[in-house]
Amino acid sequence: MVTLKDIALKCGVSVGAVSKALNDSHDIGVETKQYIREMARKLGYRPNFYARTLKTNHSYNIGILFDDATNNGFGHAFFSNILSAFRGEMESNDYDLTFIARNSKIDESYIEHARHRRLEGVLVACVDYYNEDGIIDLLESEIPSVAIDYMSDKFSCVYSDNYNGLMSLTSHCFEMGHRNVAFIHGQHTCVTDERIRGYKDAFKKHNIPLNEEYLIEGEYYSIETTYKRMKQLIQLPVPPSCVIITDDYCMFGAQKAAYEMGLSIPWHISIAGYDDIKIAPYFSPPLTTVRQDAFLIGKTAAEIILYDIENKTKSAHNIEIPTQLIQRGSIRKIS
């Protein structure tokens, strides 16, 4: 590895001068700078990243807290797309992404791990904010951070407009003539609560009485749970004519339940999802759903962190990204 010293020797200047030339300092003659830079290029010089960071404390490294095990992580299309967008934005600004692990041997907390690597920012996504220790500590630390699908006034958060997402979807069901519209929602989180609020308000707005039997808890990204809840719903004395499920992926569970009960979608029962994953149009029938703009969410998260690093601040914005109703064929018009 060629070092500053090597270049200095070759050029007959001091190490300090080389450093300045390479860092494009004003504090050095134009000609010398040219000469030194040319030599550095010739020798294939690459700065020693660790030496530089030791001095500058600038690691150019962003941490990702992303639970790929319990929450289906990478397999979860919505979060994966957020991560992709985030990564793209970060890398085009010369930041690298490192996963934050809770280090088993050294028994580090997330925050210790982040400080250890001098992470300059942190993205938290696809994680159980409510049942896992250390996540909120990390987010509330001095490190610029943004949480996806969470709300707080102590750090930045980016999430979809879940209220209007469910409001417009439920309203759409009504407009298609349905009255008995069920909602299998996910575990209780702020996201879920917003969706439930949107669901309930749609009933109010349309002056339709809400049947509490139709509002039941399922589980995000669980085909099995959706399958069970779907069966329960269908076996009700007055089953719903339309059910909104936790997310698109759960459609497989809903399909299976309907199929086993001899019900055809959308003729006997209408179904809607949430997310608009890539395969949503390929379900049979094509799935009506609410699109979450994962790309914009990831990009926005990156921009917040980049801004905070640049300005040496720690912002605490709560940014809501619009959702969009995507009408396809899984909700039948009835009269």
Place this chain on the structure above:
Amino acid sequence: MVTLKDIALKCGVSVGAVSKALNDSHDIGVETKQYIREMARKLGYRPNFYARTLKTNHSYNIGILFDDATNNGFGHAFFSNILSAFRGEMESNDYDLTFIARNSKIDESYIEHARHRRLEGVLVACVDYYNEDGIIDLLESEIPSVAIDYMSDKFSCVYSDNYNGLMSLTSHCFEMGHRNVAFIHGQHTCVTDERIRGYKDAFKKHNIPLNEEYLIEGEYYSIETTYKRMKQLIQLPVPPSCVIITDDYCMFGAQKAAYEMGLSIPWHISIAGYDDIKIAPYFSPPLTTVRQDAFLIGKTAAEIILYDIENKTKSAHNIEIPTQLIQRGSIRKIS
């Protein structure tokens, strides 16, 4: 941040002594060691990672080359699962994972990026080995590395037993009574070539003449391409009774084509996939496929790198992971 110096001052010993105590050196008295360690704990000391790496060149960081944009990256269940398994194994050995970016601004190659961060190992997966510069350079570098779904004698590779995967799947089609078995394979790669070899050998083994019209090129992970190829196949003068598609995900394209041509699976046409993704059992009918053991692949890759780091070597093993035929309902028995 508390440093060695702070501890040394508090304990009335030298910085060197503190370093030795904390690194559990033999070269120091047991009592002093205890005392120093206790003090370090009290002060909440955390070593400065960058200072240490500057001295030791030990970054505890593994690079991941993973193209999540063009190749569907995280969305690709098979590769995502490999990455998860790899990550788990690495993290339980105290290594972190960082994405390797081709840095736009600084115009770094992959290998430069890897050296820049002093990455101690590299995993390459989900990448176009054949059309992208720098990947092979990186793999052939001095850095311990393993490539997924590639073969080489210059670095380690881990891949599924694709030959037997397709051999057993094709044979299974024959055993179910099919003779006109088509194969929409992916782009030409060593993986694809092995699968084609397995496909062809199955015909030989069973003494069934192979119709070249049934062996056509599609595209991995492309619903659209599969849709088109499927239509072509169905429109043949003598269409196949069974078609093996590139991967399970492509089933959506195959389904759509069959549906549009008024063909029902498996009654009019049988279909098989490859991968055994999580949703494979939930297709209608449940998909017959070949399981790739993504978990074992990822874990094996990690073990190789860990071994190389430990032993300061660079191995070049080519390890084949067994595949398993998973029979479900998408291939109909005919006579």
Place this chain on the structure above:
DNA sequence: CTGAAAGCGCTTACAG
């Protein structure tokens, strides 16, 4: 067993 010292490769006031 303990300390003083050199050095990893870099940056940055500080003189001149």
Place this chain on the structure above:
DNA sequence: CTGAAAGCGCTTACAG
């Protein structure tokens, strides 16, 4: 504009 020097926080021969 250029150089000498100190220092970032750590590790590791080398004396004693």
